[in-house]
Amino acid sequence: MSQPKILLLGAPGAGKGTQSSNLVEEYGVEHVTTGDALRANKDMETEHGTPRSFMEAGELVPDPVVNEIVQAALDDADGFVLDGYPRNLDQAEYLAEITDLDVAAYFEVADEELIDRLTGRRVCEDCGANFHVKYAPPEEEGVCDECGGDLIQRDDDTEETARERLRVFEENTLPVVEFYDEEGDLARIDGEQAPDEVWADLEAAIEDAL
Numbered sequence: 478m479s480q481p482k483i484l485l486l487g488a489p490g491a492g493k494g495t496q497s498s499n500l501v502e503e504y505g506v507e508h509v510t511t512g513d514a515l516r517a518n519k520d521m522e523t524e525h526g527t528p529r530s531f532m533e534a535g536e537l538v539p540d541p542v543v544n545e546i547v548q549a550a551l552d553d554a555d556g557f558v559l560d561g562y563p564r565n566l567d568q569a570e571y572l573a574e575i576t577d578l579d580v581a582a583y584f585e586v587a588d589e590e591l592i593d594r595l596t597g598r599r600v601c602e603d604c605g606a607n608f609h610v611k612y613a614p615p616e617e618e619g620v621c622d623e624c625g626g627d628l629i630q631r632d633d634d635t636e637e638t639a640r641e642r643l644r645v646f647e648e649n650t651l652p653v654v655e656f657y658d659e660e661g662d663l664a665r666i667d668g669e670q671a672p673d674e675v676w677a678d679l680e681a682a683i684e685d686a687l
């Protein structure tokens with residue numbers, strides 16, 4: 478059987494990255510994440526400008542830029558977990574043209590919890606591992622437990638930009654959640670549970686769908 482094609486939906490900070498790592502380990506799928514791809518290419522010149530200015534303001538990077546990234550990544554992948562895309566209805570329609578999903582899951586988390594998670598998040602500059610100043614502190618402040626790299630706060634995890642990202646999510650991406658809901662194949666998962674409880678629900682939803 479070919480590998481599963483999984484879509485994770487949820488606001489910034491809902492836990493998509495954490496659960497994507499579990500899916501990669503469990504199912505051997507590719508992790509396709511537009512956020513990481515764009516962060517690695519912030520200053521890439523495109524006819525729409527560079528991604529940096531959009532990202533630092535918490536706004537969406539123009540569709541043609543992200544669609545191209547996703548198409549190239551999906552062409553190369555057998556199964557995948559897609560994280561951070563689609564973020565608006567046009568992207569969802571584009572995705573429907575290039576692939577069929579096996580399962581779409583949506584992590585539900587309240588706004589104030591998301592702000593707390595985002596503003597406390599620290600990321601390793603070298604290996605990308607995630608920590609949280611309160612909920613998942615590293616053994617030594619500012620130092621990655623995995624590789625010893627420096628931990629930094631993402632430019633867009635400041636409170637002001639995090640709030641703008643949540644506004645952009647509500648305006649552009651909630652309609653995408655409804656789009657999959659109406660198709661009848663959306664698994665809604667309580668994203669405020671502990672990560673291993675979220676994982677148990679996600680795994681059950683995937684086993685159900687396959």
Ligand code: AMP
Nearest residue numbers: 511512531532536537538543561562564
């Ligand atoms: P993330 O790491 O998924 O929170 O993404 C960080 C930033 O990258 C977002 O705030 C957007 O500026 C940009 N970005 C990521 N994915 C997309 C997408 N599918 N469409 C447009 N912009 C995106």
